[in-house]
Amino acid sequence: MVFTTNTLHPETLGFQLEFYIQDTSNGYMEPQYIGYTHILPLNTKHTLEEKHLPLMSLKHKPIGKIAIHFMIAKPVKNIKFNMESCFQSHWKFLGVSLDVGHRGMGSSYKKLAxxxxxxxxxxxxxxxNGADLVEFDVMLTKDLHTVVYHDFEVCLTYSKKRNDDSGSKLLIVPVKDLTLEQLQSMKLSHASSRLGEQIDLNGEDFHPADAQPFPTLQQCFHGVDESLGFNIEIKFPLQDETGVWEMEGFMDHNTYVDILLQAVFKDCGSRRIIFSSFDPECCILLQRKQNKYPVLFLSNGPTKRYTPYLDARTRGxxxxxxxxxxxxxxGVDLQSECLLSDLGVIKRVRDKGLVLFVWGEDNNDRETISTLRKHGVHGIIYDRIDFYKTDKNKYFEAVEANGLPEMETGESSTS
Known part of the structure; x- marks a missing residue:
């Protein structure tokens, strides 16, 4: 059971929970009051906590216990919001899917880009090359700068003691434990380098400044034409079904999301922005803390390609x-791995009035992109937009002439 409440003073708010069972021994569905418990005012220093409370009988004896998992969402500071523009629940769909560049022009460290x-x-x-939006990942450095980078870790090369002839080694370092200056100046390798071939993040010195890794969100806002929309994925570690966390010792959710939002609203200008995250709590906070930009929930779905997350909300x-x-x-941003074998998912999502973006390795194919476009997906995220992008103009002309295939005709917006 999930319930929410709003209050100006969470430190003074408590709850009394009362429990009933249905007694059918006399032939009637009569509820019987069996016990109660109290949730005293919560610790508001942390976003997420868990409590185990005794369930007391009417004779004040314990008859069981109940687990309470709670999240506290606090208002973001130093940003003022009004209703001048609000796109959280509005999407004007013109009958043709948006082309979204994955990490810009595509993954480059383990692929050709x-x-x-x-x-x-x-x-x-x-x-x-014709992208309507670009999708990229944002996280925080040790000195609280917002940097664009996908993985939680990097590898630092170091030399062992002189009497050790095994050569240099790789030390795995969380991005959150390095400052912006260190990330942009140190010689670093991709996190996957520890598994095989060393992949240099910084590359050759002759690369221009705008092609260097770890740009700040501010650099992206000011260095990229404002007509290009940003699909900003908020990175926050999750626990997989085996109990392993993607990263431990992360910042508290409220603080983390607040700093990211402050950076976005400082430099966003008139740019179109969509937030997304695999972390359900981040999605909730992004939705509640601001009323201007929409939020998409990212999901691997029933995946075999990745280790599923433990959180039930991420499982399908x-x-x-x-x-x-x-x-x-x-709306939602779903992986194409299993969606392509069950295209009915697209209609189920659209019938609920939700916007649907699709991401995944399988999207790197012209035929797949055309199939998703035909079935009315709102946004398609893929690599190498210069190579895989289909002719959207011809498709749009066909839509105008023949209507929208495989979906409801006459639709102009989802809200």
Missing amino acids: LVRENTVASLSAAAQ YDVAMYFALSEGLL
Whole structure:
């Protein structure tokens, strides 16, 4: 059971929970009051906590216990909001899917890409090749700067003692434990380098400044044409079904999201922005803390390619859809791995009035992009937009002539 409440003073708010069972021994469905418990005012210093409370009988004896998992969402500071513009629940769909450049021009450290991923140059190149939006990942440095980078870790090369002839080694370092100056100046390797071939993050010195890794969000806002929309993924570690966390010792959710939002609203200008995250709590906070930009819930779905997350809200397409509906999110961003074998998911999402973006390795194919476009997906995220982008103009002309295939005709917006 999930319930929410709003209060100006959470430190003084408590709850009394009363428990009933249905007694059918006399043939009637008569509820019987069996016990109660109290949730005393909560510790408001942390976003997420868990309590185990005794369930007391009417004779004041313990007859069981109940686990309470709670989240406290606090208002973001130093940002003033009004109703001048609000796109959280509005999406004007013109009958043709948006092309979204994955990390700009695509993943580059383990694939072939024309420009290094998640850089100002990559985002700008995607715009020049017809992208409507670009998707990229944002996280915080040790000195609280917002940097664009996908992984939680990097590898630092070090030399062992002189009497050890094994050569240099790689030390795994969390991005959150390095300052912006260190990230932008040190010689670093991709986190996957520890598993095999060393992948240099910084590359050759002759790369121009806008192609260097770890740009700040501010550099992206000012260095990329404002007509290009940003799909900003908020990175926050999750626990997988085996109990392993993607990263431990992260900042508290409220503080983390506040700093990111402050950075966005400082430099966003008139740019179109969509927030997204795999972390359900981040999605809730992004939705509640601001009323200007929409939020999409990212989901791997019933995946075999990745280790599933432990959180029940992340485990399937329908669960992701119901979570988005319950929190008033604009929509969902689903992986194409299993969606392509069950295209009915697209109609189920659209029938609920949700916006649907699709991401995944399988999208790097012209035929797949055309299939998703045909079925009315709102946004398609893929690598190498210069190579895989289909002719959207011809498709739009066909839509105008013949109507929208495989979906409801006459639709102009989802809200």
